[in-house]
Amino acid sequence: MDPRRPHLTVVADADALAQAAAERVASRLNEASDAAAVCLTGGSTPARLYALMANERYRGALPWSRIHWFWGDDRFVPYDDPRSNFGAARRILLDHVPVPPDNIHPIPASSASMDEAARRYEAELQRFYGADRIDPRRPLFDVVLMGVGTDGHTASLFPGHAELAQTQRWVVGVPQAGLEPFVPRVTLTFPTLASTREMLFLVSGESKRQVMTRLLSGLDLPAARAYADGNLVWLVDRDAAPEQRDVA
Ligand code: 6PG
DSSP states (O other): OOOOOEEEEEEEEEHHHHHHHHHHHHHHHOOOOOOOEEEEEEESSHHHHHHHHSSSHHHHOGGGGGEEESSSSEEOTTTTTTTHHHHHHHHHGGGGSOOOOGGGGGOTTTTTSSHHHHHHHHHHHHHHSSSOOOOOOOSEEEEEEEEETTTTBBTTTTTGGGGGGSSOOSEEEESOOOOSSOOOOEEEEEHHHHHEEEEEEOOOOOOOGHHHHHHTTTTOHHHOOOOOOOEEEEETTTTTTTSOOOOO
16 A cells, blocks of 8 residues: 555544544453553544543553553643643543552653753663664554644655654654744654554544645645555544545
8 A cells, every 4th residue: 555645544523533532442452461641632532532532431441550652742831831742642531440559661851951851762662662773563652643733744844854864863853843832842753653563543523624635635734645565444434534535
């Protein structure tokens, strides 16, 4: 399958998207025999998924004590800043489920600079992985959640930015975000995001229909450059899907 022309799984609406994503995440995490690792995305789309995973149904369905939580990117702001992806996931999900605190690995916003935060996070990922080079046969993550901005960015990898071509560093600082919030960012690079059993894009709402149409037309947008050593799945609700898409 041409990664530049993603195959979309279209679901009815935002609730169905959260439900389908929760099922996929739970199934992947329950497959893991020992420590499992999820890489969360930021933005507003995943909030429904995080809330769903915090409710009774999933509380008993996931091996919480052996799941580790990471972020694909974050805004370089304090954790209690409303723009913090870590802060949002903690508020909506992690404060409500039995996750050992040591299993939560936020991008260190307390660092002196975004570049220091990137270096520290890269070291933390390598410590968790147990090596400083990724082996495609041994993925770092079990699930990587991804979103798409209206400009086609994903994580904090923005159109035309140098970070798109970064293949040596696991994590880099992004001094100028290409879309609001215009604060410095810290982002995993494509090869690090790709080291996963499943990469799961979540796209919802009318505001994403145009960028999805551009993606499907083969435009070289950052989200089209994302790839996965394992499965690459696009879950899109009907409002975000380009015309004439049957609902799964
Ligand atoms: C971020 C995200 C980013 C997000 C897209 C979509 O830090 O903003 O990681 O890549 O997934 O911008 O955001 P929405 O879900 O808010 O549209």
